[in-house]
Amino acid sequence: MWHRDSDRYRMFTRRALMLGAGQGILLTGLAARMYYLQVMESDRYRVLADENRISHRLLPPPRGLITDRFGAPVAVNRQNYHIMIVREQAQDVRRTLEILGQIIELGPDTIERVERDVARRRSFVPVTVRDNLTWEEVARVGVNAPDLPGLIIDAGRSRDYPEGPHLAHTLGYVAAVSEKELTGDPLLELPGFRIGKSGIEKVYDLALRGSAGTSQVEVNALGRVIRELDREEGDSGNTVVMTLDLELQRYANQRLSNKESASAVVLDIHNGEVLAMASHPTYDPNAFTNGISHKLWNSLVNNEYAPLSNKAVTGTYAPGSTFKMCVALAGLEAGVVTANQRFFCPGHLDLGNARFHCWKRGGHGWVDMHDSMKHSCDVYYYEISQKIGIDRIAAMANKLGLGELTGIDLPNERSGLIPTKDWKEIQLGKRWQGGETLISSIGQGYVLATPLQLATMVARIASGKAVKPHLTRDHVTAEGITSRANEEFPELQVNRAHLARIRDGMNGVTNELRGTAHRSRIDIKGMEMAGKTGTSQVRRITMRERQTTGVLDNNDLPWKYRDHALFVAFAPVDNPRYACAVVVDHGGSGSGIAAPIARDILIKAQELKSARPGISAANIQSTAQLSHPSQTDREEEG
Known part of the structure; x- marks a missing residue:
């Protein structure tokens, strides 16, 4: 009996020990886990707890x-x-x-x-x-x-x-x-x-x-x-x-303010900096900061003069006679014409059964390259274009910055259009016609350019380098800023003597008697400009109109059917620094409307640069009074 009780006691004791040992192990494991969580992982769980109550x-x-x-x-x-x-x-x-x-x-x-x-x-x-x-x-x-x-x-x-x-x-x-x-x-x-x-x-x-x-x-x-x-x-x-000169920008806007729709660009031809870029009419950007009203938005969108559009980079225009410099330079480079070679202008040129008119009904007689540019003779450029063809004209236009994006640091820039034979075949499915070459040679037909491209063209002609315009003084990215100071433009790969011939013709336009922009010349010594007028048609003039009523004057036409007025220039003549292009939409005469604006802007640009005390706003205004549009201006201009 005693032995039986003793066996039971030992069995109970062993079980108690095993149970106690198990509990001890569990408690030890729990303590270790608590230590791990409370001490070893305290920082981690403190962060997790904070994230439940702290919002970032x-x-x-x-x-x-x-x-x-x-x-x-x-x-x-x-x-x-x-x-x-x-x-x-x-x-x-x-x-x-x-x-x-x-x-x-x-x-x-x-x-x-x-x-x-x-x-x-x-x-x-x-x-x-x-x-x-x-x-x-x-x-x-x-x-x-x-x-x-x-x-x-x-x-x-x-x-x-x-x-x-x-x-x-x-x-x-x-x-x-x-x-x-x-x-x-x-x-x-x-x-x-x-x-x-x-x-x-x-x-x-x-x-x-x-x-x-x-x-x-x-x-x-x-x-x-x-x-x-x-x-x-x-x-x-x-x-x-930015590269803009605020005072020049204000002045450019002021000079455009009395036009329905117009634009102007001024470049520094040495470094491509845009000193002024004005587009009229304009709008107040402050209206957009906190949400523009529907009424104001609709008034801007539905305005026929397009105030929301930056016409300097998105407006495309037939460049008219300002394109003649490309044709002349292409002819010189191709060797098909010399600067002294003369062509006779009777007032028209016949090609097949079609007649292509010069703007001057009686013609200009015998003209060389200088006189053709000075008087803007259309027939002279008809003759050259027949010798070189549209493709070589297009190649030179591209080299001068037309027909392709300038790369300006603005959105929505348009490339304009310089047509070629292949372009027409691909885009329109038709063969190029000889008459289209003649029309293109005077900047009409399919040819389109922006005011910024025209200013770039002039900057390249004046400098002989592949000038590229830009609006900021440095390269700016989210990562930082790098300077443009040491950037140089490559040579244009055009004969410098040929460029000098073109500049000489532009000088004749403004600074010689009977030049199409002589009335708008800058007569301040050391500030003289050289330029080229342009008047581009936006409607077709029929033979019936020519033979019966005569070509209608712009003032007798609704605004949207009037010619565009253009003028491009550089100054000073002897040491070019500034290139300028002005386009007045449906303005009429380039010599009478666009040229005086460009003249005044170039005077202002040089005045601000030189800070000469003898030149004032009053001088500019008095000079402007010499250049009101006249019938003579229109008759002297192509």
Whole structure:
């Protein structure tokens, strides 16, 4: 019996020991695990816990500034006061908004929009009521704050363009991000974030954006902000320095302001810097910063003079007689004509059963290259074009910058068109005709160019180098800025003596009697310009009109059927520095309308460069009075 009890006791003891050992092992494992979690992994789990209560939010960085070549700010960030409403604090949102509408301007559409936004969001999330409050409006709302529960006045930044319409087409504007522009960058999803939509603002948008800052805020389980724990401001975007001379830009706009539609470009031929680029009519880019109204947008879009279009780079025009320099240079380079060779102009040239007229009905008689350019004789260029053909003319035009993109740092540039035999075969499925070569030789037919291309053409003729225009003084990217200072343009690969012949002909246009632009010459010593007039038709003149009523004067035609007026030039004649192109849409006479504008702009450019005290705005105005359009101007010009 005793032995049996002893066996039972030993068995119980062993089981107790085994159970105790198991429990000990479990407790030891639990203790070890707790030690691992509480001590070894404490930092990791502290972060995880913080992430449940700390929200990391992006802070929009200040957008980079844009200045003119001398540092004058043309695109800045100004303080912007906006008013927001919080539903849970306002209680009766409609009532609060109605009271607010009696204090500041608040239309019915705004009230409806705010009510929709409030309904879609959580009760504690602020909803913007109105942007761009003036200080007076802020003060009125502040005084009435006790009667406006739930309203918050906040200060932010918005884009501002101090020069307004003067630089609208080159600067462009910023606006809210659209759905299709969301690229996964969280910065673009921030409420109210703006990106570049056109102009320099669009081309250099990534560089101007900067990098976002961060804010750490403590939130509760519903996401309500309790307090801000930490803030790190972002880095502002790069400053973009433009090549534009603000004073010259203002002046160019002023000279175009009395025209329905026009454009002007001024280049520094040594480095390709665009000193002025004006397009008229223009618009105020500030209207787009915080959302343009439908009424204003429709008025801009439906305006027949196209104020939203930068005509300097997107407007394509038949270059008219300004194209004759390409034809003459192509003839010299091909060796089919010499500068002294003369052709007889009876006022027309017959090809097959077709007659091609010179602008001067009685003809110019015997003319060489200098006189043909000076008097803008059409028949002379008909003769040359027959000898060299359209393909060699096109090759020279391309070399001078026509028919291809210049690469200007602006969006939506158009390449114009320089036709060839292959082009017509591919695009139109028809063979090239000899008469089309004649028409092309005087810058009509299929030939199209932008004002910027025409200015580039003149810059290349004046310098002998493959000048490429640009609008910023440095290369700007999101990664940084590199200087253009040591960049040089390659030689044009055109005989320098031939270029001198073309420049000599351009000098005759402005500075010799009976030159088509002699009335618009610059008679200030050392500032003289050399140029070429152009008048391009936009309608077909029938044989019946020529034989019966005579060619109708531009003033007798509706605006959209009048000729385009063009003028290209460089100055000074003896040491070229500036190239200029002016196009006045449906302006009529190039010599009477476009040439005086180019003359005044080139005077201003040289005046600003030399800063000579003897030249004033009064001198320019008095010179301008010598060049009102006249019948003589039209008769002397092709």
